[in-house]
Amino acid sequence: RYPDPKQIKLDEANSRIFLPKLGWLRYRNSRDVLGELRNVTVSQSGGKWFVSIQTQREVNGERHSGTEKILPEQPLPTATSAIGIDVGIARFATMSDGSFVAPLNSFKKHQQNLARYQRRMSRKVKFSSNWKKAKARVQKI
Numbered sequence: 001r002y003p004d005p006k007q008i009k010l011d012e013a014n015s016r017i018f019l020p021k022l023g024w025l026r027y028r029n030s031r032d033v034l035g036e037l038r039n040v041t042v043s044q045s046g047g048k049w050f051v052s053i054q055t056q057r058e059v060n061g062e063r064h065s066g067t068e069k070i071l072p073e074q075p076l077p078t079a080t081s082a083i084g085i086d087v088g089i090a091r092f093a094t095m096s097d098g099s100f101v102a103p104l105n106s107f108k109k110h111q112q113n114l115a116r117y118q119r120r121m122s123r124k125v126k127f128s129s130n131w132k133k134a135k136a137r138v139q140k141i
């Protein structure tokens with residue numbers, strides 16, 4: 001975590017960020033950074049590195065800070081009616097108004113690849129370096 005905003009430079013035009021001890025790093029700009037920087041957190045997940053930028057800005061005279069939230073310019077209206085959701089197997093979720101959400105089937109997409117890499121892992125000597133590399137591939141899938 002980099003808590004000091006004075007040490008961080010953000011160059012959104014060229015999709016790069018300056019972090020102390022690391023220097024300029026290129027990144028994939030997933031959304032615009034709105035407001036003034038508060039802190040930056042660098043994390044690793046699934047063999048990839050992620051940068052989370054926390055900002056603070058004013059919306060309608062109120063100060064808001066957040067990393068994951070995209071705050072609309074107008075506050076969201078509060079809901080006046082309730083809706084029921086049924087989570088099932090054939091249909092992922094069915095709403096009380098009749099609409100439904102289809103399942104993603106992400107496992108079916110990766111099933112053959114996963115089986116192949118699990119077979120490769122089973123042939124390795126347990127806890128060897130090659131077994132650990134094979135395990136990392138299985139975990140990534």
